Amino acid sequence: MSTPQLPGDIEAFRASARAFIETTLPALPSKSEIDSDDRPSISLFTERAAELAAVGAARQWRAAKFDAGFGWLSGPVAYGGAGLPEEYERHYAAVELGYDVPPEDSFATGLEGLGQTILQHGSDHLKELLLRRIFRGDLITCLLFSEPGAGSDLASVRTKAVREGGGDWVVNGQKVWSSRTHYADLGLLLARTGTEDERGRGITAFLVDIDSPGLQVRPLVEMTGDAGFNEIFLDGVRIPDDRRLGDLGGGWAIYLAIMAASRDALARSRRRGGRGGLAAVASAERVAGVLQRLGKQDVPTLRQDWARLYIHYKVNQLTSERLAAEWSEPNAAAAARAMGKLALSDAMSAAAQLVAQALGPRILADTGEIDSFDWQPFLLQTPAFHIGGGTDQIMRNLIAERGLGLPR
């Protein structure tokens, strides 16, 4: 299918984006059809049941957007992109912010990192096979990196891939903490193809179908009571060599490329779906609203904490803007991404603590009062943000080594 021609003139482009959104949105299932719960959701991660209920509408939206030419504006025409400069992505995102479009979190791995990584490192076969389907939302993707003995120290991955003659790879091992795998179609798997002494150099990346025989996905229940993650067991899973991403032993470069892209997206707090970014979930304004409704806006300690929260968010926003505008040197950019992630994680924890302090015991019981129990998921989820995508300590190491040039 050929990519539709979009106007090059920015104003005409924005008008065509608005027209597309306004004609497409009414045809999608409404929020009340998907989720009958009208209480405000103050949550960083969508609950498993709600995520599954919403994924159909999200796929419909992504497909419509891609078919209209807006799904991969800066991507190459050969693989379904519109071939336009990066600035058109920003113009489209700005237009989309004005509408309540379905969230696209389900596609985050593909849109924010894997798609670009396949474009840079994949064979022509993989590009042909996957890129269009990833950006159209036909394929939901996930990351199969972490293992019980390999998280921060991912170079100690033990899941083993052995090639049978000159044919398929056969994989055995276990992965853990994998988001979205319970409804994903495709996983990016890091497996050991060399020896353990080789550390990162002995790891290769593969794209594995989640419904492959021998691959089992089991939910992991967290302290929130929900199961946002999964553990994955691989028992004799066969992967053809043409599903290898990058060189034999080149898995580390793939890992670095994906992590850089996802921290970049996180640091800019860019959340696909036009809802104003992760920072908007518990923005300083939203927290101020809680204090006002509780009549606690004049309590001096809460006012001070609120001012600190506002500064946290502002620092994150300014760091993100500087990252986008200035830092192209790879080490500085890596350190800047890490700083952005740390600032956002700290801001969200500060917001959770402030709201918990203001609400007191009300945050623990579902009395039906506005603001009370609705904040509980956010309070319980914020610690995860200090871990996922690289822990705070690892981010600090990264800033020290790559940003400040301190010894390892």
Ligand SMILES: Cc1cc2nc3c(=O)[nH]c(=O)nc-3n(C[C@H](O)[C@H](O)[C@H](O)COP(=O)(O)OP(=O)(O)OC[C@H]3O[C@@H](n4cnc5c(N)ncnc54)[C@H](O)[C@@H]3O)c2cc1C
């Ligand atoms: C929300 C979320 C989503 C996730 N999604 C995925 C996913 O989709 N796919 C996937 O594969 N994984 C995923 N993960 C897993 C995540 O990548 C790991 O949890 C993370 O890398 C930390 O690894 P670990 O849990 O094994 O902790 P460990 O690495 O065991 O760390 C334990 C503690 O030791 C500290 N530490 C470790 N090494 C050092 C060091 N060198 N210097 C200083 N301190 C150190 C850490 O900071 C941490 O405090 C996700 C995690 C979360 C929370």
